[in-house]
Amino acid sequence: xxATYDHTGRHVLITGGTKGIGAGIARxxxxxxxxxxxxxxxPPPVPSSSPPPVPSPGSSSDxxxxxxxxxxxxxxxxxxxxxxxxxxxxxxxDPEDVERLLGGFSRLDVLVNNAGGSPHAPLAGSSPRLxxxxxxxxxxxxxxxxQRAHPLLKDAGGSVIMIGSSSGVRPSPGTSAYGAAKAGxxxxxxxxxxxxxxxxxxxxxxxxxxxxxxxxxHYGGAFEQVGATIPAGRMARPEDVAAACLWLAAPxxxxxxxxxxxxxxxxxxxxxxxxxxxxx
Ligand SMILES: NC(=O)c1ccc[n+]([C@@H]2O[C@H](COP(=O)([O-])OP(=O)(O)OC[C@H]3O[C@@H](n4cnc5c(N)ncnc54)[C@H](OP(=O)(O)O)[C@@H]3O)[C@@H](O)[C@H]2O)c1
Numbered sequence: 001x002x003a004t005y006d007h008t009g010r011h012v013l014i015t016g017g018t019k020g021i022g023a024g025i026a027r028x029x030x031x032x033x034x035x036x037x038x039x040x041x042x043p044p045p046v047p048s049s050s051p052p053p054v055p056s057p058g059s060s061s062d063x064x065x066x067x068x069x070x071x072x073x074x075x076x077x078x079x080x081x082x083x084x085x086x087x088x089x090x091x092x093x094d095p096e097d098v099e100r101l102l103g104g105f106s107r108l109d110v111l112v113n114n115a116g117g118s119p120h121a122p123l124a125g126s127s128p129r130l131x132x133x134x135x136x137x138x139x140x141x142x143x144x145x146x147q148r149a150h151p152l153l154k155d156a157g158g159s160v161i162m163i164g165s166s167s168g169v170r171p172s173p174g175t176s177a178y179g180a181a182k183a184g185x186x187x188x189x190x191x192x193x194x195x196x197x198x199x200x201x202x203x204x205x206x207x208x209x210x211x212x213x214x215x216x217x218h219y220g221g222a223f224e225q226v227g228a229t230i231p232a233g234r235m236a237r238p239e240d241v242a243a244a245c246l247w248l249a250a251p252x253x254x255x256x257x258x259x260x261x262x263x264x265x266x267x268x269x270x271x272x273x274x275x276x277x278x279x280x
Pocket of ligand 1: 015016017018019020021022039040041042043090091092093113114115116117118137163164165166207208209210211212213214215
């Protein structure tokens with residue numbers, strides 16, 4: 001059985017929708033008929049077969065997103081893209097960029113706060129500036145975007161989807177500021193859900209270990225070995241996260257929820273001690 005969604009006539013903004021999970025979410029909404037806008041600091045690569053650029057506010061020369069580039073090794077081919085996806089250049093940490101980005105919308109049904117991430121940065125020995133920037137990207141920016149988008153979302157009876165992380169629900173050694181920011185993001189979503197109900201729903205997709213181009217460095221490129229430690233037997237793919245987003249974005253009762261897309265979570269390290277090989 002395949003669940004399909006019709007988001008025709010709905011306007012969706014996905015921050016950081018040019019790569020990885022965000023690009024997967026953008027393709028899924030486009031395939032479901034939505035009018036999709038993505039933003040990032042750099043435009044997506046222009047595929048050779050792409051149609052002419054779609055005009056976008058503030059960056060009319062930026063190209064639309066075309067078919068996905070090669071998937072990272074260990075991840076499957078991406079689904080076929082739907083209609084063209086409009087790109088707007090914006091740094092979500094910059095309030096002026098956020099104002100320009102949202103000012104380009106007369107209607108907005110869904111905001112997906114996806115732009116995020118962090119380099120490996122153990123707290124000892126790394127600069128306070130770096131940690132502040134990580135918290136800005138993963139917590140402050142989604143707050144600003146949601147705040148600015150709220151009137152549009154209220155008019156449309158729309159929703160916000162936060163892309164959270166398992167790093168925000170369990171210790172995140174080496175990316176402490178990121179983990180703390182994601183924990184804050186999950187809580188922010190719950191607060192906004194209560195503050196903006198019933199007109200605007202706010203939910204979080206808590207993503208586990210996901211196989212994306214940029215994550216290859218983080219996981220040592222060992223997607224298969226990492227996947228074997230997950231109960232589902234593989235890492236999450238962008239389309240797994242996108243499926244949760246399509247469902248959460250469809251009109252409904254669910255708000256203030258955290259949907260775990262982690263394949264059953266991460267097997268605790270101690271449990272390996274009881275495995276047959278070690279017990280022998
Ligand atoms: N991959 C994982 O294992 C994993 C696990 C749990 C949660 N997540 C979460 O899932 C989300 C996507 O992760 P990903 O692995 O797909 O990331 P990714 O491949 O690194 O892509 C990040 C996207 O965000 C954009 N971006 C980064 N900084 C930005 C800024 N300041 N302003 C605007 N756009 C910005 C990037 O484009 P530019 O660089 O051109 O700006 C890119 O489009 C993040 O929130 C991440 O925390 C990922």
